[in-house]
Amino acid sequence: MYKYDQWDQAMVDARVAEFRDQCQRRIEGKLTEDQFKPLRLMNGLYLQLHAYMLRVAIPYGTLSGAQMRALGDIADKFDRKYGHFTTRQNIQYNWIKLEDAGDILAALAKVEMHAIQTSGNCIRNISSDHFAGAAADEVVDPRPYAELLRQWSSFHPEFSYLPRKFKFAVIASETDRAAMRLHDIGINIVRNDAGELGAAFYVGGGMGRTPMIAPLINGFVPLDRLITYAEACLRVYNRYGRRDNKYKARIKILVHELGAEEYTRQVEEEFALLLAQNIEPPFAELERIRTYFEDPAFAADAPDELDRSDPDFAVWSDRNTHPHKAPGYVSAVISLKPVGGIPGDATADQMRLMADLAGEYSFDECRVTHTQNIVLPHVRKADLFALWQKLEAAGLGTPNLDQVGDIIACPGLDYCSLANARSIPIAQQISQRFAANGKGEILGELKLKISGCINACGHHHAGHIGILGVDKKGVENYQLSLGGSEAEDTSLGKITGRGFDEAGIVDAVETSVDVYLAQRQNGERFLDTYRRIGMEPFKEALYG
Amino acid sequence: MKILTGNDLKTGAVTWWDGSGWSLYVDDAVDVGDGGDAIIAREESARRINAPYEIEAEKTQSGVRPAHIKDRIRGLGPTVRPDLTLKPGDPNAVREVI
Numbered sequence: 001m002y003k004y005d006q007w008d009q010a011m012v013d014a015r016v017a018e019f020r021d022q023c024q025r026r027i028e029g030k031l032t033e034d035q036f037k038p039l040r041l042m043n044g045l046y047l048q049l050h051a052y053m054l055r056v057a058i059p060y061g062t063l064s065g066a067q068m069r070a071l072g073d074i075a076d077k078f079d080r081k082y083g084h085f086t087t088r089q090n091i092q093y094n095w096i097k098l099e100d101a102g103d104i105l106a107a108l109a110k111v112e113m114h115a116i117q118t119s120g121n122c123i124r125n126i127s128s129d130h131f132a133g134a135a136a137d138e139v140v141d142p143r144p145y146a147e148l149l150r151q152w153s154s155f156h157p158e159f160s161y162l163p164r165k166f167k168f169a170v171i172a173s174e175t176d177r178a179a180m181r182l183h184d185i186g187i188n189i190v191r192n193d194a195g196e197l198g199a200a201f202y203v204g205g206g207m208g209r210t211p212m213i214a215p216l217i218n219g220f221v222p223l224d225r226l227i228t229y230a231e232a233c234l235r236v237y238n239r240y241g242r243r244d245n246k247y248k249a250r251i252k253i254l255v256h257e258l259g260a261e262e263y264t265r266q267v268e269e270e271f272a273l274l275l276a277q278n279i280e281p282p283f284a285e286l287e288r289i290r291t292y293f294e295d296p297a298f299a300a301d302a303p304d305e306l307d308r309s310d311p312d313f314a315v316w317s318d319r320n321t322h323p324h325k326a327p328g329y330v331s332a333v334i335s336l337k338p339v340g341g342i343p344g345d346a347t348a349d350q351m352r353l354m355a356d357l358a359g360e361y362s363f364d365e366c367r368v369t370h371t372q373n374i375v376l377p378h379v380r381k382a383d384l385f386a387l388w389q390k391l392e393a394a395g396l397g398t399p400n401l402d403q404v405g406d407i408i409a410c411p412g413l414d415y416c417s418l419a420n421a422r423s424i425p426i427a428q429q430i431s432q433r434f435a436a437n438g439k440g441e442i443l444g445e446l447k448l449k450i451s452g453c454i455n456a457c458g459h460h461h462a463g464h465i466g467i468l469g470v471d472k473k474g475v476e477n478y479q480l481s482l483g484g485s486e487a488e489d490t491s492l493g494k495i496t497g498r499g500f501d502e503a504g505i506v507d508a509v510e511t512s513v514d515v516y517l518a519q520r521q522n523g524e525r526f527l528d529t530y531r532r533i534g535m536e537p538f539k540e541a542l543y544g
Numbered sequence: 545m546k547i548l549t550g551n552d553l554k555t556g557a558v559t560w561w562d563g564s565g566w567s568l569y570v571d572d573a574v575d576v577g578d579g580g581d582a583i584i585a586r587e588e589s590a591r592r593i594n595a596p597y598e599i600e601a602e603k604t605q606s607g608v609r610p611a612h613i614k615d616r617i618r619g620l621g622p623t624v625r626p627d628l629t630l631k632p633g634d635p636n637a638v639r640e641v642i
């Protein structure tokens with residue numbers, strides 16, 4: 001894992017002191033809310049429905065055991081003993097007091113964490129594949145490149161006031177586990193025919209009000225030009241992005257309006273200018289960063305067999321593990337989606353337990369997934385049963401990865417001041433419904449995603465089944481969409497028709513699933529069947 | 545009726561104007577008539593409240609009911625964590641705000 005050097009630590013410590021002072025001045029009335037709001041947002045402190053909310057950055061979703069433990073301790077000491085892991089691989093605390101904000105940031109800084117750039121029109125936390133550095137199918141560990149981009153984008157003066165917020169994802173495999181093409185810039189590290197590594201740049205994707213899939217604008221940027229090319233992409237956006245209209249200010253609108261070809265031409269022109277200015281950090285810096293991401297000392301003789309004699313364990317290990325590049329190891333996914341639970345929430349005790357388990361079984365590392373689960377990336381198969389038993393005992397052993405119960409749900413109207421409708425109760429009812437009727441067991445992969453408003457933090461556009469909460473004359477209403485995907489076969493869901501009330505949307509999901517069960521062929525997933533038969537049979541069943 | 549709400553500056557807690565100060569309980573909210581703007585200006589400059597605003601509500605037999613569901617949820621707490629609401633022992637509390 002990356003470790004702060006003296007400069008990283010000095011920057012973060014200075015920011016803690018500065019924000020502590022700003023909070024104090026606000027409390028003393030020396031700053032008005034209008035003056036203070038942009039300052040608190042730059043430090044991840046929002047005012048939500050019930051209290052201040054603090055969003056903490058977890059770069060590319062990677063955490064050490066000590067960091068996870070600190071997150072649990074903060075939940076215990078400063079919040080109401082829980083936190084919420086988000087679709088940006090971050091954590092949010094829902095019940096923060098302004099007078100505690102400085103102490104919380106200081107506690108975070110002690111474990112090399114912060115909340116900088118988790119809000120505002122800047123480059124936000126960079127997300128990545130949650131199996132990075134472990135996955136059997138990756139070309140290379142993408143995190144050193146994500147870290148380089150993090151350092152470049154932190155406090156970047158030119159990009160602190162972009163037309164809108166800006167999100168990167170960096171992956172390094174054909175399989176996309178990070179919704180890469182639904183980011184402002186998605187980077188896939190690839191190897192060319194000559195065996196060299198380069199970065200494929202996809203620019204102008206996103207969800208929200210106007211969802212778009214990012215087009216490929218350059219299939220191979222040499223890695224010693226990575227930052228220069230990113231800078232060129234941002235410069236064109238910063239110059240021409242629509243600052244006049246908040247709803248048209250994301251880069252996806254610029255790329256769409258200019259056309260991918262013209263946007264690319266302008267980026268290449270800017271790139272040529274920047275190359276002459278030699279802004280790329282020395283390659284030695286990338287090499288330095290890379291040393292922090294070297295493989296842990298995997299046991300060469302780790303046994304590859306798994307004792308599957310316990311049937312419950314067998315189900316969990318089939319569903320909740322992912323192939324590892326080292327023989328005898330797997331990545332284990334801890335579901336934060338118990339039946340009827342709140343997706344992404346973890347108690348302080350659960351966080352501390354996961355920290356302990358990371359230390360005991362996974363070289364002290366864990367990951368946050370954009371699907372709001374936690375990964376222990378490097379677990380010996382020989383240890384898997386013992387790990388599962390401990391997870392089970394703590395209510396963390398739900399075997400539902402990528403199943404209908406593994407629902408992404410944003411905080412919605414239970415917490416979020418921008419929401420139109422509640423997301424979490426819908427997720428709870430759907431997971432309970434499919435657990436009770438037994439259909440959850442026979443569905444296979446089904447990705448269900450719920451957002452409480454058009455901002456789409458719950459990725460509903462990319463759900464095999466997506467649900468969007470809307471406000472219908474002061475009453476919660478839910479639109480259903482089908483056919484989205486955020487994997488390598490990225491697609492945007494289509495709305496089925498008129499919306500449903502709270503009870504109706506749960507029935508509508510079951511009706512859609514029944515159409516799939518009646519029509520599926522040869523082990524098709526829900527998404528495959530939908531793509532083969534189209535929307536009509538679903539509409540017919542839903543609306544008659 | 546028109547009532548005022550905001551968040552406590554230091555704690556962020558949801559509060560309601562009760563005629564002389566800010567209460568945690570929506571049922572304490574009073575009708576401010578046309579005087580809302582003046583109270584907001586005065587209270588904001590006295591630093592007792594953050595981001596206050598005026599909303600419509602009605603007085604019912606069981607208390608004060610904000611017109612919009614968002615403010616009703618603010619008045620109670622998250623419906624998915626009854627234990628963290630202001631009425632943790634009331635099994636009907638969540639149903640009543642929806």
Ligand code: SF4
Pocket residue numbers: 410411412413416417418419420451452453454455456457458
């Ligand atoms: S999608 Fe809307 S309701 Fe949900 S967290 Fe984002 S802004 Fe809030």
